[in-house]
Amino acid sequence: MSAAKSSSTSPSIQICRIMRPDDANIVGNVHGGTILKMIEEAGCIIGTRHCNTQSGDRCVAALARVERTDFLHPMFIGEVAHVSAEITYTSKHSVEVQVNVLSENILTGAKKVTNKAALWYVPFSIKDVDKIVEVPAIDYPSPELQEEGRKRYEAQKMERLETKERNGEVINQVSVPERHMKEPCTVGCSQSSLIHLVGPSDCTLLGFVHGGVTMKLMDEVAGIVAHRHCKTNIVTASVDAINFHRKINKGCVITVSGRMTFTSNKSMEIEVFVDADPLASEEGKFRAVTAFFTYISLDKENRPLSVPPLNLEGEEEQKRFEEGKVRYLQNKAKRLADKERQQ
C-alpha cells in the first residue's frame, strides 16, 4: 500500500532540452545559470506536485535553499541536458529534492554527469500567500535513508538560521567604482552590477520570482566579473549553498552585484548580492540573497588555465580574501575526502 501511495505522489520527474546558442557563451560553453534554472524548474514542479497530494490548501513550492553544487564538466551547444529530480526527504514544512544533471551528445552518444544538486522547498498556500502548508510525508526505502535525510534537514536548518542573522544587517551597498581609474586585476576593476525588472514569465503562480530565475541572473553577473578579471573563456565551477529568506514579488526591481573575493592558482571566487526593491509598494528595499560562485578559466581544449592573482587594496579586501581562502581550502579538503571514500 505504501508503495502505491509513493508512486501516486509521483516521486520523480525528468526534464530535458537541447542547448541553444542563447544558453551559452561565444565559445559554446553552456552558462551555469542555464543549468541552475533548469534544476530549479524540476524541483519546483516535483515539490509543488508533492505538497498538493494532501487534502487541504492548494499551494506552490517556493525555493528556500540550494546546497553547494559542483559543475563537474562543461556542457555545449547542441547537447541535450537531462535533469532528473526526486523527493528524498520531507519535514513538516519542507521538502528536499535531489537533482542529477546529465549531458548527452546525441551525435556521439557520449553522456556525462555534469551536476548533482539538493534543493529545499517550502509550500505556501494559494489562498493566503503568507501561510505555510503542511507537507505530506513520503515513504522511505529504509529507516537508514530516513535518518540520513533528517540529519541533512537539521544541518541545513542551522545554516539557514545563521545566514538569516547575517542578512539582517544593514545593507552595505556594493558601490561600483570608476572602473577606468582602477589598476588591472583589482576588485574594483572587475566589479559589476545589473538591474532587472521582474516580469510575469519570471514568476510562479503565486506571483513571486522563481528561485531559478534569480540564480540565472546571479550566474550572469558572476560570469561577467570573472570574464573581466581574466579576459579569457570562463565557466562556472561551483556554487556555494544559497538561502532564499524572502520572496521577491512581481514588479520589483532586482539589483544583482558581484565582486571578486579570492583567487587561487586556477580559480576565482565571486560574491554575489541580490537586492530587491518593491518600487510601487510601501515596503522598503531588502537584501534577498547572497552567494559565492567559483569560476575557472579554460583554454581552447577546455583545459584549466592559470588565473591572474587578485590585486588587493585595503584591509576589507584583504579580510575577504582570507575568508575566501578558508572556504577554498575547506572545499578542497572535502573533495579529497569524498574521493577517498568513493575508492
Place this chain on the structure above:
Amino acid sequence: MSAAKSSSTSPSIQICRIMRPDDANIVGNVHGGTILKMIEEAGCIIGTRHCNTQSGDRCVAALARVERTDFLHPMFIGEVAHVSAEITYTSKHSVEVQVNVLSENILTGAKKVTNKAALWYVPFSIKDVDKIVEVPAIDYPSPELQEEGRKRYEAQKMERLETKERNGEVINQVSVPERHMKEPCTVGCSQSSLIHLVGPSDCTLLGFVHGGVTMKLMDEVAGIVAHRHCKTNIVTASVDAINFHRKINKGCVITVSGRMTFTSNKSMEIEVFVDADPLASEEGKFRAVTAFFTYISLDKENRPLSVPPLNLEGEEEQKRFEEGKVRYLQNKAKRLADKERQQ
C-alpha cells in the same frame, strides 16, 4: 541481443515544462504553437539520437512532415506539459516518431491527454549538408506492427510527393489588403501576415530552422486571423498534415501569411503560407511550407461558441470554401469512424 540493441538506441524520451504567461493568450490558454514546438523538439532529439547510432556520418534529423494533429483539450498557464516521444518506424532514409502530450495540473493532480502526433524526420550529414544518411533499423515488437508502420510510410510518401508538385507552382503572393475598407467577416478583413528574421536560437546545429519554430509562427498567424474573425477567445483545434520540402537557413527572413478559407458552425479553417527569403544570398525567395489550421472559439467556461459565417467575395474564395468544406466533412467522418472503432 536485439533487445539490448534496441534499448541502447534509447527508443523514448520525455520533455516537460511549466507553462508560463508568454506561452498563452490573455485568457490563459496555452498556444497550440507552444505545444507544436515542444513536440518537434522531442522528435528532433530522439530522431537525431537514433540516426547517429550507425557507425558512419554524424547527422542531424530534419523535420520532413507532421501528420494531422488534434488538440483534444486546452492547456493552461501553470500546468506542466509532458511530451513523450518514441520511434515507431524506420525506412532507409526516414524515421517516424510518435508523440503523446499530457497536461498535468500539479495543484489538483488532474492529467489529460491533450495531443497525439506523428512526425517524419530525415537525417542530413554534418559534413555534407545536402547528403541524406542511412537510418539504422529498429526492432519491432511484432511483424504486424512493422507492417502497419510500412503502410503509414507508403501513405505519407505519396502525400509528400503530391504536395511537392503543388508547392512547385508560382508563388501567388498573399496580399494583405487595406483592412479598414473591408466588410466584417470577409476573408480580407481577417487576413494577416508576419515576418521573422531567423536567429541562431531558431536553428539546429546544421544552421537551418527547427520545424517547431516554423510551426509556432504559423500557429501565431493563424490565431490572429481567427481572433480577428470572431473577436472572442480562440484556441487551436487541429493542424492538417504539414510537409517541409526545403530547409530554411539562418539569416533568412520568413514571411508567414494566413487567410480564412472555411467556417462551419463551430470552427474556422485558416490556410497558412510560409515564404523564405534568403536576403543576403544569390538564392531566390521560395515557398517553404503551407498548412491548414482549424480553430474553435471558447466562452469563459471553455465551451465552444458559434462562429460568424465567412462572408465570401468572388469565385476564388467560393472555390476555397468548398474545398475546405470537403476537408471538414472528411475529418468529421474520420473522427466518427475512429470513435466507433474504439467502442
Place this chain on the structure above:
Amino acid sequence: MSAAKSSSTSPSIQICRIMRPDDANIVGNVHGGTILKMIEEAGCIIGTRHCNTQSGDRCVAALARVERTDFLHPMFIGEVAHVSAEITYTSKHSVEVQVNVLSENILTGAKKVTNKAALWYVPFSIKDVDKIVEVPAIDYPSPELQEEGRKRYEAQKMERLETKERNGEVINQVSVPERHMKEPCTVGCSQSSLIHLVGPSDCTLLGFVHGGVTMKLMDEVAGIVAHRHCKTNIVTASVDAINFHRKINKGCVITVSGRMTFTSNKSMEIEVFVDADPLASEEGKFRAVTAFFTYISLDKENRPLSVPPLNLEGEEEQKRFEEGKVRYLQNKAKRLADKERQQ
C-alpha cells in the same frame, strides 16, 4: 520600367505581433523598448533586402541613426502591434526607412497610430565587415519628394558629425551612488545601471548587435530610473534622435546607465549612456551611444499624473537641468507648430 524595378526591390514591409505579458509592465502598458525593437527589426530587414538588390557584395544593413520618436498612445497586452516600413530615401552609402506603428485592439477593432519613426542604415559587406557597400538608388514618386529626402539626409549628416565629436570626449563614468544615503527625488536616488553580455540572438549575421536590442536595453534602464523617481506607473513618451557611431560586437559586455536630467510638471527626461567593453580583445572600452528618453506618469485611467520635481544637488546637475529645459521647450514649440500646420 522604373515601376517594375521599384516593386522588385520590395519597397515596403509589414510586421505584426500580439503583445505578450513579457512585453509590458505589470499594469499592462507595453514597454517603449519593445516597440523600438520591432521598428528596428523591420528597418533592418527592408534595408538589408534593398541593399542586396545590387549585383555586387552581399551585405547587412547596420543602424546608423534613429530620428526623434514620439509615443503617441500607450499600447496594451493582447493588442496587435503593426509595424510597416518603407524605404523613402537613398544616398550613395545610406538608406532612410520610415516606419509607422499602429496598435489594433482586435476585440473592438479600435486602431491607433502609436509611433512614426525614421531610421538611417548603412550596408556593410559580409566578406569584409569594415567595407561599406554602395546602395542602389530608389525611384521617387516625384522630384519634390526626392529633394525633401536629400534635405533630411543632409540635416542628419550634420547632426551625426556633431555628436561624433561630442562622443569623442573622455568617458565620464556615470557613478551609481549609495542610494540609501540619498534624499528622495535627487538625481542619485533614481540613477540606475545594468550590464548585459551580448549573446548570439542579439546580433545580426555579421555578429554585431542589432540597434533595436540596444534601444530596448536603454528604454529598460530609463524606465527604471523614471519608476524610481515617481514610484507610479510610467510610460515612454518620446526618444530623442540616437546616433550609432560604432558597431558593438558579439561577446562584448554592455553597460547601460541612466540618470534623470530634467522634470517638468508632467514629464521626466532621462539621459542614457551605453558603454561597450570588448573584454576578450585588445580594443579598449568605448562609449557606443547616448540618448535622452522622456517619460510620463499615468494613473489607472491612463491620464497623465504630476511628477515630483527633481531635487538638484550641485552645479553640474543644475546645468544639465537647464539644458534639459531648453530641449523641453524646443520640443513643445515644435509640437505646437506641427499642430498648427496640420490644421
